[in-house]
């Protein structure tokens with residue numbers, strides 16, 4: 562090999578290394594798929610989950626239950642869809658029209674069915690790339706949409722019960738959520754699970770709740786042996802006006818996130834979030850406090866997949882080789898470790 566080609570080879574290797582680093586989100590994704598921990602469906606952000614992945618999710622979920630046991634939260638579970646009418650009222654489309662997912666279905670007659678099958682025939686007979694969505698012209702909106710955040714079905718539900726009790730209400734929710742944000746970053750999925758505690762009450766009650774959960778969320782992530790930081794954040798509001806809304810959300814310190822380096826080392830990922838909605842949902846659904854004033858609300862959201870991915874990223878793909886402390890916390894003495902941690906906080 563002469564010096565010129567040698568140099569070229571080194572330069573090429575360097576470039577490859579640099580691009581490997583920059584594309585480290587692809588790398589973690591590829592490693593998880595290769596190990597069978599996540600199952601590639603062929604669509605970005607849509608994965609199957611293996612038993613090992615689900616086992617970690619279950620243990621994490623259990624730890625979150627123990628962490629909130631003293632809250633005496635009402636457990637409510639909803640399917641990953643909500644009433645379209647409630648969704649319309651929620652104003653989600655004002656802020657995140659690009660993320661929403663609606664559910665459509667065939668509601669036609671025999672002629673419509675014929676047209677659908679003709680269009681389908683055309684599209685399946687061509688290659689993946691040339692497929693069209695013409696058959697979907699026969700689909701009509703249903704009265705359901707996909708849930709964008711686990712807490713959304715809660716507000717209309719609680720509102721129907723009338724005014725809150727003196728000490729407000731606390732709800733425990735868990736659901737698959739949908740957001741149309743296809744990405745090769747495994748931490749940015751289109752369907753993922755969110756566990757949340759939701760607090761409804763006076764401004765003081767919900768602010769105390771949020772502060773408590775910033776501390777408890779940090780405790781959990783410490784027990785998981787993961788590096789993190791808490792930071793002020795904003796939601797990805799859509800459009801030209803979005804920046805102004807995001808700035809105002811920051812100025813009012815309405816959203817904090819717990820960030821962990823996951824797939825992109827230079828850009829840590831929000832794995833937990835702590836949101837204060839002020840009277841936004843109280844006003845939309847006319848949720849009243851015991852004294853008749855509008856209820857304020859807050860929620861803490863645990864990104865189940867993101868936190869699980871963070872564990873694989875930092876402790877390795879073999880759960881049996883995870884640090885003993887972490888293994889003991891998840892599969893051993895979860896209860897006493899959480900009790901001790903909560904004691905230290907109080």
Ligand code: ATP
Pocket residue numbers: 710740742748749750751753755795796797818831832833834862863864865866867
């Ligand atoms: P991001 O800013 O990264 O889009 P977010 O802060 O807007 O996320 P929230 O609306 O606060 O997310 O959702 C609550 C939690 O759900 C987040 O803290 C995160 O852990 C998780 N989450 C949000 N979007 C996704 C996604 N696309 N894939 C996986 N988990 C997600």
Ligand code: ZN
Pocket residue numbers: 710711712713757836860861862
């Ligand atoms: Zn929420």
